[in-house]
Amino acid sequence: MKVLHVELDQHRSYPIYIGSGILANPAVWTQHIRSQQVLIVTNSTIAPLYLSGLQNALSAYQLESVILPDGEQYKNLAHLEQIFDQLLAKKFSRNATLIALGGGVIGDMGGFAAACYQRGIAFIQIPTTLLAQVDSSVGGKTGVNHPLGKNMIGAFYQPQCVIADADVLDTLDDRQLSAGLAEVIKYGLIRDPEYLVWLEQNMPALLARDKAALAYAIERSCINKAEVVGEDEFESGVRATLNLGHTFGHAIETGRGYGHYLHGEAVAIGTCFAADLSRRLGWLADADVQRIMAIFKAANLPVVPPAEMTTDQYVELMAVDKKNIDGKIRLILLEAIGKASLPVNVDLSQLQATLNHYPTTLA
Ligand code: NAD
Numbered sequence: 001m002k003v004l005h006v007e008l009d010q011h012r013s014y015p016i017y018i019g020s021g022i023l024a025n026p027a028v029w030t031q032h033i034r035s036q037q038v039l040i041v042t043n044s045t046i047a048p049l050y051l052s053g054l055q056n057a058l059s060a061y062q063l064e065s066v067i068l069p070d071g072e073q074y075k076n077l078a079h080l081e082q083i084f085d086q087l088l089a090k091k092f093s094r095n096a097t098l099i100a101l102g103g104g105v106i107g108d109m110g111g112f113a114a115a116c117y118q119r120g121i122a123f124i125q126i127p128t129t130l131l132a133q134v135d136s137s138v139g140g141k142t143g144v145n146h147p148l149g150k151n152m153i154g155a156f157y158q159p160q161c162v163i164a165d166a167d168v169l170d171t172l173d174d175r176q177l178s179a180g181l182a183e184v185i186k187y188g189l190i191r192d193p194e195y196l197v198w199l200e201q202n203m204p205a206l207l208a209r210d211k212a213a214l215a216y217a218i219e220r221s222c223i224n225k226a227e228v229v230g231e232d233e234f235e236s237g238v239r240a241t242l243n244l245g246h247t248f249g250h251a252i253e254t255g256r257g258y259g260h261y262l263h264g265e266a267v268a269i270g271t272c273f274a275a276d277l278s279r280r281l282g283w284l285a286d287a288d289v290q291r292i293m294a295i296f297k298a299a300n301l302p303v304v305p306p307a308e309m310t311t312d313q314y315v316e317l318m319a320v321d322k323k324n325i326d327g328k329i330r331l332i333l334l335e336a337i338g339k340a341s342l343p344v345n346v347d348l349s350q351l352q353a354t355l356n357h358y359p360t361t362l363a
């Protein structure tokens with residue numbers, strides 16, 4: 001097992017446990033549970049796979065659980081209520097612990113519920129998708145969607161620890177594995193070009209679920225994420241670079257209806273849009289954009305935007321984003337492969353050129 005640390009101030013630093021068989025060996029991490037009352041939040045797909053194992057491992061505690069319906073379309077305030085209902089019905093106190101057992105949807109919802117319940121109870125992230133293990137479980141961004149905007153209601157709220165047990169990825173389907181690779185590739189593009197080369201060379205091994213390759217990718221991704229979050233927890237600067245491709249991607253997720261495109265798929269297309277716009281600014285060469293498209297394709301991710309969405313629809317949806325200031329769209333772009341910009345005020349005509357012409361301009 002590897003232990004990384006997210007270094008924060010005021011005694012809020014926390015470990016990320018990465019390895020195999022950690023869930024079945026809770027002695028490693030039960031010191032992070034603060035009291036007898038423990039609520040496990042999960043969903044209807046993950047519960048039959050992993051809930052009883054976790055309940056057995058934690059049988060010494062007063063355990064309760066909430067099983068939410070599975071899907072991005074349920075990541076909303078209405079379904080958050082179910083968590084509060086259970087916490088209140090079971091009379092959970094302020095020293096209780098909430099465990100989020102699931103992918104990014106459950107992690108974001110569970111974390112936000114923990115942030116709100118009695119103004120904050122402890123929570124533990126047990127990410128069960130590759131995407132959640134390499135990105136969403138680390139860094140304390142929690143929240144839910146609104147019909148008009150993705151992740152627009154939420155809080156920064158850090159977990160007590162993150163438990164990334166690679167064994168749970170065995171049951172993840174191939175489409176979800178690829179979606180997780182979109183966020184893995186992101187780290188290579190924004191700040192770790194040697195990692196990008198490693199990913200280009202090892203993509204077949206990752207898709208074949210080679211254990212050593214996956215373990216390396218989880219660890220190196222978490223190292224990148226922990227460094228960025230440690231430097232800028234509340235996103236006043238460099239943390240925004242983790243949003244490469246996300247403004248376009250969130251527009252696709254919202255525009256096509258939550259759940260139609262997986263988050264990682266939308267981010268892959270969005271990153272290609274961002275690469276095309278970076279090329280228009282003279283920062284990337286055609287060959288760089290083609291290299292970026294090639295690695296997403298190698299990961300079995302889409303690079304062509306949905307035909308159903310219009311340029312006006314993108315612009316309208318991208319106007320609702322947490323990076324925007326005074327209603328002006330701001331994007332993370334690439335100054336070079338391996339070096340992301342801070343948020344850039346984009347010229348509407350250049351944004352429209354990308355939205356109108358990518359990917360045909362590169363054909
Ligand atoms: P997800 O949570 O919807 O999980 C994907 C699917 O895999 C679901 O159907 C789930 O039930 C299933 N699943 C999960 N674990 C499984 C397992 N071990 N075996 C079999 N099936 C399993 O999606 P995701 O890709 O994990 O997360 C996407 C969400 O994360 C989005 O809402 C996105 O906005 C959010 N996100 C948050 C952050 C952050 O910093 N908080 C970062 C990136 C993404």
Ligand code: GLY
Nearest residue numbers: 139141239242243
């Ligand atoms: N996934 C973006 C962030 O954690 O900041």
